[in-house]
Amino acid sequence: MEIDIVTFGKITEIIPNGMMSFSGLTDTDQLKATLEQRYPELAGMKYKLALNKTLVQENKPVIEGAVIAIMPPFSGG
Amino acid sequence: MEIDIVTFGKITEIIPNGMMSFSGLTDTDQLKATLEQRYPELAGMKYKLALNKTLVQENKPVIEGAVIAIMPPFSGG
Amino acid sequence: MANYRKKMSDKRIKNIFIKGPVSPSFIADSIGKHSSKTSIGAHQIFLGQVRRDEVDGKTVTAIEYTAFEDLALEKMHAIREEIFGKYPLTCMHIYHSLGTVKSGELCFFVFTSSAHREPATQACAEVVERIKKELPIWGKELFEDNTHQWKENK
Amino acid sequence: MANYRKKMSDKRIKNIFIKGPVSPSFIADSIGKHSSKTSIGAHQIFLGQVRRDEVDGKTVTAIEYTAFEDLALEKMHAIREEIFGKYPLTCMHIYHSLGTVKSGELCFFVFTSSAHREPATQACAEVVERIKKELPIWGKELFEDNTHQWKENK
Numbered sequence: 001m002e003i004d005i006v007t008f009g010k011i012t013e014i015i016p017n018g019m020m021s022f023s024g025l026t027d028t029d030q031l032k033a034t035l036e037q038r039y040p041e042l043a044g045m046k047y048k049l050a051l052n053k054t055l056v057q058e059n060k061p062v063i064e065g066a067v068i069a070i071m072p073p074f075s076g077g
Numbered sequence: 078m079e080i081d082i083v084t085f086g087k088i089t090e091i092i093p094n095g096m097m098s099f100s101g102l103t104d105t106d107q108l109k110a111t112l113e114q115r116y117p118e119l120a121g122m123k124y125k126l127a128l129n130k131t132l133v134q135e136n137k138p139v140i141e142g143a144v145i146a147i148m149p150p151f152s153g154g
Numbered sequence: 155m156a157n158y159r160k161k162m163s164d165k166r167i168k169n170i171f172i173k174g175p176v177s178p179s180f181i182a183d184s185i186g187k188h189s190s191k192t193s194i195g196a197h198q199i200f201l202g203q204v205r206r207d208e209v210d211g212k213t214v215t216a217i218e219y220t221a222f223e224d225l226a227l228e229k230m231h232a233i234r235e236e237i238f239g240k241y242p243l244t245c246m247h248i249y250h251s252l253g254t255v256k257s258g259e260l261c262f263f264v265f266t267s268s269a270h271r272e273p274a275t276q277a278c279a280e281v282v283e284r285i286k287k288e289l290p291i292w293g294k295e296l297f298e299d300n301t302h303q304w305k306e307n308k
Numbered sequence: 309m310a311n312y313r314k315k316m317s318d319k320r321i322k323n324i325f326i327k328g329p330v331s332p333s334f335i336a337d338s339i340g341k342h343s344s345k346t347s348i349g350a351h352q353i354f355l356g357q358v359r360r361d362e363v364d365g366k367t368v369t370a371i372e373y374t375a376f377e378d379l380a381l382e383k384m385h386a387i388r389e390e391i392f393g394k395y396p397l398t399c400m401h402i403y404h405s406l407g408t409v410k411s412g413e414l415c416f417f418v419f420t421s422s423a424h425r426e427p428a429t430q431a432c433a434e435v436v437e438r439i440k441k442e443l444p445i446w447g448k449e450l451f452e453d454n455t456h457q458w459k460e461n462k
Binding site: 178179181182183185186188189190191192193194195196197198199200201202203204205206257258259260267269270271275279282308 | 333339342346347350421424436
Binding site: 083085086087127130131132146148149150151152153154 | 356373374375376378379380382404415416436439440441442443444445446447448458459460461
């Protein structure tokens with residue numbers, strides 16, 4: 001399945017933006033585990049996901065074509 | 078003895094500015110009592126004195142030529 | 155009627171982002187616009203300014219801000235509603251820079267107004283705190299030698 | 309040396325009084341002057357604005373401010389020293405109007421700056437509170453029919 005990955009801040013330097021292929025994925029917890037395998041640097045970082053522009057607070061189902069934002073800690077202001 | 082009376086705020090409407098004569102006065106407590114006799118409206122008001130530009134926190138001696146400011150509650154800001 | 159219009163406008167998602175630094179004259183214009191709101195007795199303003207910090211002997215010359223704008227504006231809208239529900243404010247204006255803001259320039263402007271002092275003061279502090287914590291905005295600290303580090307809020 | 313000069317200047321009694329209202333452009337100038345102080349990360353500003361209050365059916369059109377200036381400036385000096393001793397501030401500027409300030413105009417401007425947010429925010433609130441309580445300044449609220457009442461701070 002194809003998922004649209006959007007990265008921000010420091011994570012833009014680790015994971016490229018754009019469509020990324022996954023298989024056997026059904027939820028955001030599995031997505032995180034797969035991303036951390038593919039990009040081991042991510043495993044050591046604090047980050048949050050947003051699914052289709054909504055912050056992921058707990059595990060959520062992921063379907064083909066979802067837009068997933070990967071966000072390091074905020075540092076505005 | 079002559080004392081220079083300076084009034085502020087609401088009290089300017091009760092007590093005139095300028096030199097005022099007193100007799101038998103030696104301290105600010107006696108000055109207050111005399112002023113409240115001469116201007117009964119003052120007795121019902123909250124006010125503070127300053128003696129030669131220093132706020133009077135406790136009874137202070139008063140001598141000829143002292144400058145006494147009579148100040149109602151502050152309302153700046 | 156005035157009240158109705160007010161409520162309607164509160165439902166719109168407002169933009170808070172401006173390109174580059176917040177200028178002092180922009181702040182002055184914003185302050186001046188409140189002279190017709192004669193129920194206001196107190197304004198509280200917070201401004202964030204980019205520091206020329208030194209990190210391992212290198213100097214921060216600017217911060218480059220990016221944001222997940224849609225998510226940030228939705229979150230800001232929710233915060234705005236909560237703050238207006240909690241404090242009797244007359245108005246609240248928020249601006250945050252995107253793009254490059256040099257050291258010494260302003261990147262963040264929070265402006266709250268109320269009849270008496272406490273609500274404007276408390277709301278301003280709370281909004282600043284929440285924006286720093288909850289809005290998906292990132293600052294990239296640029297050094298003079300073209301290297302960078304990502305800003306971290308304490 | 310910079311530190312020494314700073315301390316010297318702190319010993320001078322500064323004037324805080326300005327004739328008539330505080331203008332937004334004056335505030336902008338004051339903000340702009342801080343762009344060269346690149347250790348500053350946060351500014352907190354409090355502004356007092358004259359309200360068009362209604363009292364027994366009459367409307368406040370202006371406040372006329374008077375002060376016991378010498379005593380006020382000495383007290384302000386003492387407050388300034390205490391605040392600088394208590395908070396790590398980069399700077400603090402205080403202005404208060406004397407004379408007539410119309411409804412909708414600004415009469416009071418407190419401006420504190422520090423490297424990080426908390427000192428500027430806490431110092432600003434504390435200074436505003438203390439000035440209202442401790443400085444011999446009086447406001448005379450003028451009504452449209454030329455009557456007046458003396459302002460009272462809560």
